[in-house]
Amino acid sequence: MSISSPGLGSGIDISALVTGLVSAEGLTxxxxxxxxxxxxxxxxxxFGSLKGALASFQTSVKALQSLTDFQQRTANSTDTQxxxxxxxxxxxxxQYGIEVVQMARAQKLLTKDGAFPTSTTVVGAGTLKFxxxxxxxxxxxxxxxxxxxxxxxxxxxxxxxxxxxxIINVDDGAGGTESKLVLTSxxxxxxxxxxxxxxxxxNGLFNDAADLDNTGLSRLINANLDEPTSAxxxxxxxxxxxxxxxxxxxxxxxxxxxxxxxxxxxxxSLSVSLNKDAVTAKINAFITSYNKVVETxxxxxxxxxxxxxxxxxxxxxxxxxxxxxxxxxxxxxVSGLSGAPFSTLAEIGITTDKSGQLTLNTELLDxxxxxxxxxxxxxxxxxxxxxxxxxxxxxxxxxSTGIISSRTDGLKVxxxxxxxxxxxxxxxxxxxxxxxxxxFTAMDVLVSSLQNQSSFLTQQLANLPGAYNPNK
Numbered sequence: 001m002s003i004s005s006p007g008l009g010s011g012i013d014i015s016a017l018v019t020g021l022v023s024a025e026g027l028t029x030x031x032x033x034x035x036x037x038x039x040x041x042x043x044x045x046x047f048g049s050l051k052g053a054l055a056s057f058q059t060s061v062k063a064l065q066s067l068t069d070f071q072q073r074t075a076n077s078t079d080t081q082x083x084x085x086x087x088x089x090x091x092x093x094x095q096y097g098i099e100v101v102q103m104a105r106a107q108k109l110l111t112k113d114g115a116f117p118t119s120t121t122v123v124g125a126g127t128l129k130f131x132x133x134x135x136x137x138x139x140x141x142x143x144x145x146x147x148x149x150x151x152x153x154x155x156x157x158x159x160x161x162x163x164x165x166x167i168i169n170v171d172d173g174a175g176g177t178e179s180k181l182v183l184t185s186x187x188x189x190x191x192x193x194x195x196x197x198x199x200x201x202x203n204g205l206f207n208d209a210a211d212l213d214n215t216g217l218s219r220l221i222n223a224n225l226d227e228p229t230s231a232x233x234x235x236x237x238x239x240x241x242x243x244x245x246x247x248x249x250x251x252x253x254x255x256x257x258x259x260x261x262x263x264x265x266x267x268x269s270l271s272v273s274l275n276k277d278a279v280t281a282k283i284n285a286f287i288t289s290y291n292k293v294v295e296t297x298x299x300x301x302x303x304x305x306x307x308x309x310x311x312x313x314x315x316x317x318x319x320x321x322x323x324x325x326x327x328x329x330x331x332x333x334v335s336g337l338s339g340a341p342f343s344t345l346a347e348i349g350i351t352t353d354k355s356g357q358l359t360l361n362t363e364l365l366d367x368x369x370x371x372x373x374x375x376x377x378x379x380x381x382x383x384x385x386x387x388x389x390x391x392x393x394x395x396x397x398x399x400s401t402g403i404i405s406s407r408t409d410g411l412k413v414x415x416x417x418x419x420x421x422x423x424x425x426x427x428x429x430x431x432x433x434x435x436x437x438x439x440f441t442a443m444d445v446l447v448s449s450l451q452n453q454s455s456f457l458t459q460q461l462a463n464l465p466g467a468y469n470p471n472k
Contacts, residue, residue, distance in 0.1 A: 018436045026429045030422070037418045040411045046300050046312040050319065051404045053296040058394040060289040063282050064387040070377025072275035075257060082265035083236070091256030091272045097239050098259065099266040104188035104234030104248045109196070109225045111181045119148040119167050119179045124216025126200035133191045135161040141217060147181055162186040163194065185231065189246025193231045196221050234261050276369045279376070284360065287350065290330070291357040297323045318407050322397055327356065329390055336384040341372045345386070348376060
């Protein structure tokens with residue numbers, strides 16, 4: 001807005017006058033634009049809230065789409081210090097006696113007393129071959145390589161089959177210390193026993209006399225090493241039957257069950273039961289998230305007769321359509337379940353109250369889970385089950401090309417239209433302001449000119465001969 005001083009001729013504050021006229025001209029339209037924009041923005045926010053509630057509900061729906069979710073079992077150990085267990089949906093509900101006879105163990109080998117006095121002792125030249133089960137790797141040793149360098153070469157070997165080398169410094173029995181090379185298998189079980197052979201003369205043979213004489217590299221073959229820890233298989237008994245594995249994990253013993261030994265012990269038991277708690281938790285999450293959708297419907301579409309006011313989306317056809325579609329789907333019978341013990345939510349204890357929210361009869365659900373645990377999954381997770389149909393229905397609302405996005409995009413266009421209309425109005429008002437300022441300024445100049453002329457004429461008339469002058 002231009003700045004001007006009060007009219008010099010008229011005495012009128014032209015700037016204030018023009019501002020008032022321009023404001024009056026744009027007031028009604030500006031208010032209408034503000035009201036429209038606020039309404040559209042509120043509706044965009046409302047549809048965002050609805051989309052969020054539906055997306056959360058869809059997440060809980062998806063959690064019930066897999067039949068295996070309704071076939072979950074749980075395993076219980078009477079003493080987890082002896083064994084733990086895990087199960088999948090194929091496990092049979094039953095109970096088993098468990099004894100952990102022996103824990104699997106990895107082998108450890110150690111150089112004999114006096115074999116290598118220090119870690120800098122040269123070990124000898126040739127080839128060392130380390131085997132564990134059907135796997136092996138070799139290390140080429142030069143005539144100057146020390147025990148420490150051999151340790152590092154073993155640990156750095158890219159084809160190492162699972163062997164770790166270390167050096168420990170121990171008392172030598174004469175007041176000093178000596179170094180010992182320790183070879184530890186990283187794998188438990190008898191099949192992973194360490195076998196060390198050498199080829200000192202380079203003839204490709206690892207068993208001739210030169211390779212067994214306990215000098216040079218042959219100080220590292222099995223016959224010349226101590227075994228402080230022998231390899232052991234893990235062993236358990238299931239109902240008195242012995243089972244051995246190279247580690248402490250026993251799968252394939254009981255269908256659908258994996259037993260993990262944690263310590264030797266007898267007289268324990270493993271029970272496999274239906275995991276009703278997991279299914280109940282998923283169903284409760286389903287009910288809770290659906291009820292939040294219902295609360296959103298109520299908040300956005302309600303009408304208060306006392307205050308004669310309503311929600312942002314009161315009477316909106318999209319809101320009403322989504323609400324009706326979900327209600328219908330929730331209360332409908334699932335098709336394709338002929339012969340099944342139930343085909344509706346009500347038959348497992350889920351019903352709708354007067355407000356439209358779902359309620360759960362926990363006793364009835366527990367009964368159905370106890371008597372028809374696997375069948376209950378068909379109601380939700382079959383091809384035509386409630387979860388799949390609801391998921392598809394909700395996806396049509398919340399996807400990027402869904403109904404809610406379409407409505408929101410349309411409202412955003414309306415907001416842009418209002419913004420453009422407001423900009424156009426502001427341009428017209430700015431033009432009007434400039435025009436009025438010019439007109440009133442010209443008028444003021446004219447008034448000032450007329451006043452000056454009037455003063456001049458009055459003065460001239462007063463100076464005429466014979467003119468009456470009251471001051472004389």
